Amino acid sequence: MARRRIAEVLADLERDGTLAPEQRRVVEERLEAALDARAGASSRFIAILMTLGSVLVAAGILYLLAYHWTDLAKGTKLAIVFGTLAALHGAGFALAVKPGGRANLGIAFTLMGVLAFGAAIGLVAQIYNLHAHYPWAVCAWWLLSVPILLVTRSRAVLVTVLALFLLWAGWHAGVWIEGLGSHMYERGLLAGFGLLAPGIAVFLAALAQACAGTRLASFSGPLRGAVRPLAVLGPFLLAFREPWKTYEQHGFSWESRTDIAAGHFLPFALAIVPGLLLLGWETLRDRSGRSSSSDRGVVEPWIVAGGALFLAASLWVEPRSLFVGANALLLAAGIGWSWLGVRTGSAATVYFAVFVFVATVVARYFEYLWDKLEGAFAFLSVGALLVAAGFLLDNRRRALKARLAQGRA
Amino acid sequence: MKIAIQYLLALVPPFAALGWIVAREEWTRSHGVEVRLEVRAYDPMDALSGRYMAVPLAISRLSLSELAPPGTDIRNGDDVFVALRPGDPFWTAVSVSKVEPGEGVFLRGLATWVQSVGASTIDFGLDRFYIPDQGGDPSRRDDGFLADRRLTAVVRVTDTGRASIVDVLVDGEPYASWNAKRHAPR
Numbered sequence: 001m002a003r004r005r006i007a008e009v010l011a012d013l014e015r016d017g018t019l020a021p022e023q024r025r026v027v028e029e030r031l032e033a034a035l036d037a038r039a040g041a042s043s044r045f046i047a048i049l050m051t052l053g054s055v056l057v058a059a060g061i062l063y064l065l066a067y068h069w070t071d072l073a074k075g076t077k078l079a080i081v082f083g084t085l086a087a088l089h090g091a092g093f094a095l096a097v098k099p100g101g102r103a104n105l106g107i108a109f110t111l112m113g114v115l116a117f118g119a120a121i122g123l124v125a126q127i128y129n130l131h132a133h134y135p136w137a138v139c140a141w142w143l144l145s146v147p148i149l150l151v152t153r154s155r156a157v158l159v160t161v162l163a164l165f166l167l168w169a170g171w172h173a174g175v176w177i178e179g180l181g182s183h184m185y186e187r188g189l190l191a192g193f194g195l196l197a198p199g200i201a202v203f204l205a206a207l208a209q210a211c212a213g214t215r216l217a218s219f220s221g222p223l224r225g226a227v228r229p230l231a232v233l234g235p236f237l238l239a240f241r242e243p244w245k246t247y248e249q250h251g252f253s254w255e256s257r258t259d260i261a262a263g264h265f266l267p268f269a270l271a272i273v274p275g276l277l278l279l280g281w282e283t284l285r286d287r288s289g290r291s292s293s294s295d296r297g298v299v300e301p302w303i304v305a306g307g308a309l310f311l312a313a314s315l316w317v318e319p320r321s322l323f324v325g326a327n328a329l330l331l332a333a334g335i336g337w338s339w340l341g342v343r344t345g346s347a348a349t350v351y352f353a354v355f356v357f358v359a360t361v362v363a364r365y366f367e368y369l370w371d372k373l374e375g376a377f378a379f380l381s382v383g384a385l386l387v388a389a390g391f392l393l394d395n396r397r398r399a400l401k402a403r404l405a406q407g408r409a
Numbered sequence: 410m411k412i413a414i415q416y417l418l419a420l421v422p423p424f425a426a427l428g429w430i431v432a433r434e435e436w437t438r439s440h441g442v443e444v445r446l447e448v449r450a451y452d453p454m455d456a457l458s459g460r461y462m463a464v465p466l467a468i469s470r471l472s473l474s475e476l477a478p479p480g481t482d483i484r485n486g487d488d489v490f491v492a493l494r495p496g497d498p499f500w501t502a503v504s505v506s507k508v509e510p511g512e513g514v515f516l517r518g519l520a521t522w523v524q525s526v527g528a529s530t531i532d533f534g535l536d537r538f539y540i541p542d543q544g545g546d547p548s549r550r551d552d553g554f555l556a557d558r559r560l561t562a563v564v565r566v567t568d569t570g571r572a573s574i575v576d577v578l579v580d581g582e583p584y585a586s587w588n589a590k591r592h593a594p595r
Contacts, residue, residue: 070541078431085424093416117423124427128434129461129574131537133519144426147419151412179485179521 006031050108051156058115069123077127081120088113089148096152107154114145114160134175138168153215158222162204166226169200173267180263187243191315192264194238194326198308199271201230205301206278212297224297231304232333232356234311239326239360240367244319265312272308279305303336330360345404354393362386437573441565442514446535447499448548448560448577461537462546464562464577468493468502468516469536470528476505483507487520489531490570498561498581505531509570517570535564535574540584545591547579 010027013019019027061084069077088109096106118141124130125137142164149157170193177192178185208223283298307329314325334357341349365382447467468491473483476491483489489507492515493500500514509515522530540546550556561578579587 070544082424082427085427086420089416089420093413097412097416120423120427124430126461126539128430129535129538130430130434131534133521133532133534140426144423147422148416151415151419176486 047104047107047156050104051111054108054112055115058112058119061116061119069126074127077123081123085113085116085120088116092152107152107156110148110152110154111156111160114148114157117141117145118164135168135171138164138171142168150216153218155218155222158219162222162226166200169196169267169271176267177264188264190237190240190243192267194234195265195268195308195312195315196234196271197230197237198234198304198311199268199275201227201234202272202279202301202305202308203275204230205304206275206282209282209298209301210278227301227304228337228352231307232330234308235326235329235333236359236363238311238315239323239330239363241323242367244322265316268308268312272305276305300340307333327360327364330356334360342400342403347401347404350400350404351397354397358389358393361389433571434573437567437571438565438575441567441571441573444493444500444514444564444566444572445498445578446562446564448562461539462548462577463536464538464548464560464574465536466533466562467499469518469531469533471502471505471531472527473505473523473529474525476502478504478506481505481507483520483523483529485520485523487523489518489520491516491518491531491533493566498559514566515570516566516572533572535562535572538562538574538577538584540588544584544588547577547584547587 007028010019010024014021014024072080092106092108092110092113094100094106095102095109100106118137121137121141142161145157145161145164149161173192173196174189177188180188204223205227208220208227211217211219211223279298279301283302286298310325310329311322314322334353337349337353337356341347341351341353362382365385369381448464449467449470471491473481477483483505487507489505490509491502492504492506492510492513494503495514504510509517516533518531518533520529521532547558548556548560559578559580561581562574563576563578564572564574566572577584
């Protein structure tokens with residue numbers, strides 16, 4: 001209705017000579033684009049709302065079944081499990097594809113089906129009293145959901161599968177590291193997760209690059225979104241000096257730690273090697289011009305890979321100075337992403353770089369000053385520091401934002 | 410390829426995986442040898458999902474130095490095979506090896522905590538028995554301390570060492586009837 005009214009007003013303005021015909025045409029085109037963008041935003045909001053709703057419905061179904069579960073016969077339980085899964089995916093297909101017409105609702109049902117698959121695994125395990133040392137159930141959950149992800153090409157399903165993958169990777173690595181022995185248990189966990197995170201970051205970055213320019217191009221964004229947080233998580237975990245102090249005090253020998261250290265590198269190797277291979281392949285395609293990708297962002301993934309390998313080498317060769325290298329990487333990441341954000345006009349990149357820098361400084365502040373100050377003084381000084389830092393950073397953020405806006409204009 | 414066929418093919422892996430688990434467990438329960446194993450509760454555990462009773466088996470903690478052949482190098486994460494001997498009231502472990510025994514009843518497990526001296530821990534995947542939300546835990550008294558009851562895990566074992574826990578006996582009585590009596594009006 002508003003569009004019709006606007007069209008009438010524009011026609012009046014052209015009739016009485018206020019607007020030239022060419023001007024009227026340009027105004028109509030710009031209004032059309034602006035209104036469509038708003039409609040696009042509405043559509044995204046609806047999709048998010050439906051995604052949240054589907055998660056709640058899946059949880060509700062599970063709760064309802066669980067309440068009466070013990071009274072049901074085994075055959076009935078299995079029929080409910082399989083039937084619910086089939087019904088959810090069937091509804092998703094019918095709504096999104098055939099007959100279709102309700103794409104968002106269809107994806108919501110498919111997402112419910114993906115979530116319900118995890119519940120199905122749990123319920124079958126409950127029926128047969130199954131238990132495993134490693135979290136193979138979570139592995140099956142994300143892995144066997146990949147085909148439906150590829151068919152639907154849904155970002156909501158991708159984010160879910162990605163979250164499950166990260167959950168499984170961390171859990172599985174944790175159980176593996178626990179089983180390696182007690183000598184460097186805490187350091188082992190730090191080492192294992194500190195390397196695993198950037199290793200996975202490299203793999204996801206390579207995957208994002210491989211998806212760009214293909215039918216799965218919509219996956220690149222969410223995959224890339226996970227890369228930077230994982231890339232900095234590793235050095236952040238390894239930037240603390242305290243866990244490695246024992247090596248400064250007592251030294252270390254290759255013979256006593258080789259057996260344990262090698263096992264801690266395995267999760268990292270399993271994550272980074274496929275990532276490096278895929279990244280290498282994508283780089284070769286990119287340089288040969290055979291890649292159809294319009295986004296040629298292989299540089300950043302290689303930098304992340306370099307950082308990850310540097311951490312691994314530091315841990316292997318000289319763990320006593322590992323924290324130095326990790327801190328250097330964090331500061332370099334903050335500076336590098338700030339520069340990249342300004343250069344590409346990406347405010348999100350600049351904000352993330354500022355966050356990394358602040359988190360590193362605050363962590364070091366707590367680490368080195370905590371036992372040198374009385375607790376009260378520590379709180380006061382840290383609080384004052386944060387307020388001052390916030391004031392300075394906000395000023396800096398405004399200046400950068402103004403520069404970015406200027407650059408775009 | 411038509412989108413409908415793509416959808417169907419995409420749903421094959423999850424349904425096939427669930428179906429395979431169900432078929433495998435049903436086959437184990439119908440064809441496996443019934444073995445009765447002592448439950449020795451030694452560590453309180455919290456339920457993570459659903460409510461279950463921890464039924465750590467006595468044979469989950471074995472002295473490898475006594476049961477493994479000399480020279481056997483078993484490490485954390487190794488698959489091991491525990492040969493069983495029939496007994497009354499419980500079957501007992503007679504040997505542990507990294508090679509599948511050629512005959513007899515044996516359980517396949519994962520060495521999770523290997524110690525050169527003392528008991529090592531082997532995970533057979535049989536340490537949970539799911540109970541109703543309001544069901545009683547026969548391994549514990551009402552005050553939360555360990556109860557003095559004889560708990561027996563009834564397990565079906567295939568000829569490949571795979572096992573499925575089918576019931577827990579509380580002083581010789583199936584759990585369901587023990588639990589029903591516990592809640593019966595007096």
